[in-house]
Amino acid sequence: KYFYIMADSGLPRVWQEVASQASEFIEVADANLLAEDTAKWETFGMQKKGAGGQRLGPYLYLLRGRANLEMARLGGVTDPDELLVKTTADLEKVRELEPGDPQAYWYLAQVVKTKGEILALKGSFEERNRAAEQAGKILKQAVEVAGADPRAHINLLTEKLEQSSVGTQPQEQIQLLEPEYLLLTERFPSSAEAFSALVELYRRLGHKNLDKAVEAAEKSIELDKLNVTYAINAANLHYRRFSIYGQNQEIHRAIEVAENALTLPDAQEVNGPRHWA
CATH class of the missing domain: 1.25.40.10 (Tetratricopeptide repeat domain)
Known part of the structure; x- marks a missing residue:
């Protein structure tokens, strides 16, 4: 989590370390350990403030997925498409283990938008709009699944706000x-x-x-x-x-x-x- 905080605070080169450490932990940990609550690891700064219990397994998959997503966004990898495939697999694993985690849906939506941006840079400009539409659908699914969590609703509204900001009449939208x-x-x-x-x-x-x-x-x-x-x-x-x-x-x-x-x-x-x- 130390490296995650550093990366999330504006040190993008640290995302590789986040992905590497999460992978090592996932590989060596058994099922019982991955099922433990992250609160048991709070000495390493892994407890989420103001949140209920979260299992270690979904937490690590989410961290690795986020790290790979950020590296693909930064463009410092030889094959961002392959990295986004790995990201999707990790985030789908989070949804499997914690169906009500709105952040898994949020980052899946960002994966879709990142793919759209990559295709747009290659000349398929319409893919950007298609990706935005698909991202919105994913975030609506999060509201349906985790409607009792305000974060699911906030994520959807945040996406709507971003799309409105790039429209033809942003203030009105x-x-x-x-x-x-x-x-x-x-x-x-x-x-x-x-x-x-x-x-x-x-x-x-x-x-x-x-x-x-x-x-x-x-x-x-x-x-x-x-x-x-x-x-x-x-x-x-x-x-x-x-x-x-x-x-x-x-x-x-x-x-x-x-x-x-x-x-x-x-x-x-x-x-x-x-x-x-």
């Missing part, structure tokens, strides 16, 4: 998504992640929706007081509102939220897994 996002927060009123997704929608819509973005951001930190990312987003939005309207209470609130974020556990400097002293 994005605006049409607002009712769906509001419905998301109504369906999952205790999900900070749902309100954070709403923040992103309003951010895309520009400064006219800044007040709505601030309100949603405040709700997200109310629901998840330990999330540093949500706090940073809220502080930035308050600062932006101060910059536009010059309201002193906004800069004070931005400072208050930012200072509180610095005290949160995830904002503290701690020794990493490779610290031996």
Whole structure:
């Protein structure tokens, strides 16, 4: 997980190490070990915060699938198509072991879109649109299978938002998504992640929706007081509102939220897994 965090944080060259270590673990682990809950491995940073139990097997297949997908996207491999086939196999394995894991569907959708991009670069431009349509269908399946998980709905809306952003009239198309996002927060009123997704929608819509973005951001930190990312987003939005309207209470609130974020556990400097002293 240490290498996964590094790769996901913007060090793409580490994805190869993620794939390699996940493969080694999968090869040597027996069925009983792969069925264990990842919480037992939390000393290695593998426990998912704010989530229920997850078995080690699906977790490792998901990590390897994600790593191979990212390497194929980066284009630093001789045969990206072959790598995407392996990615699909791993993600299908996750769906077999954990049918309700929305992230397996999310990355399968990204595989389809990546294939479409590769074909588009070769001249088959219509494949990009076909891939986007197929990706949407996959994410709709996730909602059908894992409808009780807000992440499944967020993934589908995120894809809709991305497709709307590249349309001929992006602002108008994005605006049409607002009712769906509001419905998301109504369906999952205790999900900070749902309100954070709403923040992103309003951010895309520009400064006219800044007040709505601030309100949603405040709700997200109310629901998840330990999330540093949500706090940073809220502080930035308050600062932006101060910059536009010059309201002193906004800069004070931005400072208050930012200072509180610095005290949160995830904002503290701690020794990493490779610290031996």
